[in-house]
Amino acid sequence: MHLKNKKVLITGSEGFIGSHLVEKLVELEAEVTAFVLYNSFNSWGWLDTLDEKYKKHIKVFTGDVRDENSIRKAVEDKEVVFHLAALIAIPYSYYAPSAYVDTNVKGTLNVLQSCRDFNVEKVIHTSTSEVYGTAQYVPIDEKHSLQGQSPYSASKIAADMMAESYYRSFETPVATIRPFNTYGPRQSARAVIPTIIAQILAGAKEIKLGSLTPTRDFNYVKDTVEGFIKVAESDRTIGRVTNIGTGKEISIGELAKKIISLTGRNVEIICEEERIRPEKSEVNRLCACNKKAMDDAGWKSQYSLDTGLIETIHWIEKNLQYFKSNIYNV
Template sequence: MQILVTGGAGFIGGHLAERFLAEGHDVTVLDVMHPYYDLGIKQRTLEGHRETAADAGTDYEFIEGDIRDSDLVADLVGDADYVFHQAGRAGVRDSVAEPRVYDEVNVDGTLNILDAARATDVERVVMASSSSVYGVPEYLPYDEVHPTTPVSPYGASKLAAERYSCAYSEVYDLPAVALRYFTVYGPRMRPNMAITNFVSRCMNDEPPVVYGDGTQTRDFTYIDDVVEANLLLLETDAADGEAVNIGSTDNIEIRELAAVIRDEIAPDLDFEFDDRHDADAEHTHADVSKAGELLGYEPTHDIREGVRQFVDWYRANRDWYEQLVRAS
């Protein structure tokens, strides 16, 4: 089948496109190549796509373009059987500085995808949402009926985009699903994330820097589990019209995460502490029972196993990846 992956040069979209190609599907990647972080990571991802397509004998096309270009989006969606919409502006902190840009890309861009999809025979649109839609927890773990009161423009833009997706599913009978990702990590992840910074500093015998007192908690989800959740949506319509949590069921304090990484790489290092950002969430923790019931989703990586796998990948790719992390 023909699959369109928007944001397919990025972290999650890149892994999705690679897996779809390996599974024998034809893939078109649309990505604006925005330099939110060094484009060297995206270039490596695209090289991997071409190699995977050649090995699998599948058709692959990369198109540099913007989801805000409604004509381009209409053309690409019109040729697709499935759309995995991963494109968008990421980053809670940057959204505070540029809220209108996040609205234009994450909301208007998603509406372009949805409008194009309802005019065609697309089998399903799967959009990337975020745990940031929840905001301050009234209870944990978050289930999908928890109030959605985002505290950042990023979270607000993701909530608007997913609400449009679910509304289009209801009003226009468009099969659409929103997956609420919880802090995804793994090979080729963004270099400005906590895990990459902890690993990089420990690799260079520098103490990991913890922002705040480190008691904040996160539900870190390994990229392979996220890819598996998306693959399930090629087979089932049970989640159409729904927003669904995709997490690990496990959460960890940031200071404990730093200790896990430190102990894996450089056990003698101490920590450093710095001020945390006001827009950062205090706690995240996913209830994934809905994903289990509707999709058969079962996360398989806890944070310690996932960190070990990421550290192994980091060591194998240190020559090119670390310089990008250190520059971020």
């Protein structure tokens, strides 16, 4: 499938990954409709910050994935749907689990049903590496068991199974993309990399983090977005899950030391109790097997961790006003 001139809908378009995906699809000359969560401020999230060369080529549709009527209206004439809208903060899912079910499970159901009803050509459903839980073996391939180690991951497992059921029951052309830990410009301080960078650039002499021993497979946002494009374009991804990750892991502690070194600051790392997940909820190791991404979609990461971190540091330095670095952002 070629995306040029395709009528494309992106849910979660105003968010971190979604806004980068909007830019990429405009560059590919798709007809882009950006689905944005309705709010009385008429805020389009990160889309408000895009260069005019992108904004003039997108249509913005305000609605809520939890509402089936607004989703149906948005999907009605579309050929390709990228479904990214979700609640994603793990700590907040401990306090508001029902909100995660409403948004991540029911929201996904609404998208899938509308895509089925209107015969959408391809649906790209967004999963997360968190559904694997702590790695039972590495690298983690798509056959690895799923473990609901937080209400967030449990809701995403349910959403993934809903997507699979629509493919198996109704032949809805769903492809599930499973990105490992994405980072880069526009990511909120809820995530570890911008948390570290924002605290350092704000002048902190101590940076506060949760557990330092878990390892993660960090994927630069431009690579993740390219994964979305490749999964959408390939017919071989329909009805399948595709990991998007580098195949390399680094501990949070070593990551923090690397970022400190790249910024040239003298900073101490503090492990703060408030930021530590419950013991059985912590995912201790994630490292992707990306063979299927390479074989089925022709995708491979292009950015090294250092290159991606440097670009992220430069962006946060210019946009530090968006970060409340002295407050723990759940």
